[in-house]
Amino acid sequence: MGDYLSRVKGQRVLLVDLDPQGQLGKCLGVDVGAVRKTALDMLLDVVVGEETNPALPVVKARHPLLDLIPANKSLALFPQEVAAHRGEEYFYLREALEQAHDYDFILFDAPPSFGTITLNILLAANEILMPVPLTYLALDGAAELTRTVEMVRSRFGHPALRISLVVPTFARRTKLAAEILEKLRQHFPKQISRTVLGYSVLIDQAQSLAKTIFEHAPRSPAARWISAIGEELLERDPAEGHG
Numbered sequence: 064m065g066d067y068l069s070r071v072k073g074q075r076v077l078l079v080d081l082d083p084q085g086q087l088g089k090c091l092g093v094d095v096g097a098v099r100k101t102a103l104d105m106l107l108d109v110v111v112g113e114e115t116n117p118a119l120p121v122v123k124a125r126h127p128l129l130d131l132i133p134a135n136k137s138l139a140l141f142p143q144e145v146a147a148h149r150g151e152e153y154f155y156l157r158e159a160l161e162q163a164h165d166y167d168f169i170l171f172d173a174p175p176s177f178g179t180i181t182l183n184i185l186l187a188a189n190e191i192l193m194p195v196p197l198t199y200l201a202l203d204g205a206a207e208l209t210r211t212v213e214m215v216r217s218r219f220g221h222p223a224l225r226i227s228l229v230v231p232t233f234a235r236r237t238k239l240a241a242e243i244l245e246k247l248r249q250h251f252p253k254q255i256s257r258t259v260l261g262y263s264v265l266i267d268q269a270q271s272l273a274k275t276i277f278e279h280a281p282r283s284p285a286a287r288w289i290s291a292i293g294e295e296l297l298e299r300d301p302a303e304g305h306g
Contacts, residue, residue, distance in 0.1 A: 064192070065170050066275040067293040069128035074167040077121070079160075080134040081180050087172040088133035091124050092273035095135040098122060102134040106141055106183075109155045110148050116162060125278070130166075142179040153219065156183040177211060185215045190227035192296065194260075195247060197231055197240040205229070205247070226251070227299050230292055232260040258291040 068074045080087035081102055085095035095101070100120035108117040122131045145155070163169060171184045185191075191212065195205050209226065216222050229251040231244050248255050261284075269279035276286045 064289065064293055064296070065129055065168070066124075066126065066277050067289055068168055069126050070277055071290065072293070072297070073128065075128050075130075075165060077130045077132065077163055077166040077169045078124075078172070079132045079156075079169060080172045081138065081156075081184055082134060082172050082174045083136045083138040084174075085133060085135040085138075088122070088131055088135075090270050090273060090275065091131055093122055093124075093131065093133050095133045098133050098135070101137060102132050103138045103141055103144075105132060105159045106155050107144055109159045110145055119159075119163060134172075138180070145179060153179070153182045153186050157187040160187060182215070182219075185212070185224060186219060186221055189223045190225060190299075192228045192230065192292075193226055193254075194230045194232045196233040197235065197243045198233075199239075199243065202243060202246060205250070226254050228256055228292070228296055229254045230256045230258070230260060234259045234261045256292060256295050258288060258295060260288045260292070263288075 065076045065078045069076045078087055078091075079102060080095075088095040088098075098120075102120070105117075105120050120132055122133055124131050160169060171188060173181055173184050191208070193205060193208060195201050212224055212226060216224050229247060231247055234240055234244070244259065263283065263285035265280045265283050265285050266276055269276050272279060276283065276289060280286060
């Protein structure tokens with residue numbers, strides 16, 4: 064998505080990888096194990112507070128309008144560092160990115176499980192793009208995220224947070240997939256995307272080559288799917304409520 068917004072739409076985009084697996088950087092050809100500073104350093108600069116307005120650990124991607132703050136497995140240490148230095152506070156990411164004024168979009172890649180890092184993301188973000196595979200277990204995950212968003216909105220005083228777009232993925236021509244898609248449309252009538260993503264081996268190939276789909280196969284159906292989702296995201300009214 065970040066590559067589409069920068070490469071096709073001409074937007075300045077900052078990608079912030081907050082998954083210790085570091086897969087976002089790997090897909091952009093970054094050796095995440097060798098980078099000098101990562102998202103962990105960015106967060107710890109705020110936690111420890113030893114530097115005033117420290118520079119963001121930005122790595123330039125191949126497109127001039129696309130920047131990356133990479134992550135690697137060291138990010139898994141963040142909850143322990145928070146507990147050791149400051150206790151349970153959850154606005155570190157928002158504070159760290161206060162100086163990121165030069166971007167049209169800041170996109171976060173979140174870890175798969177809920178915890179300190181995910182809560183920091185939810186308190187720094189205003190919109191959530193939620194991909195949902197067309198499986199029953201994924202429906203449970205979507206419902207859980209909805210409850211989490213409501214908790215963050217109320218308990219942590221962040222009413223601007225909303226699920227902006229729900230994107231069905233891994234669509235198959237089966238009765239089960241059709242039933243799950245209909246349930247998504249019932250539960251998320253305002254947020255469900257018009258575009259439904261199928262499976263494309265070209266995306267796997269692109270990732271294996273450390274390329275985006277727009278670098279590897281820009282005229283493929285997969286690239287058209289991502290482009291369509293990007294357009295739908297740009298169409299969304301920022302003031303539109305969720306639910």
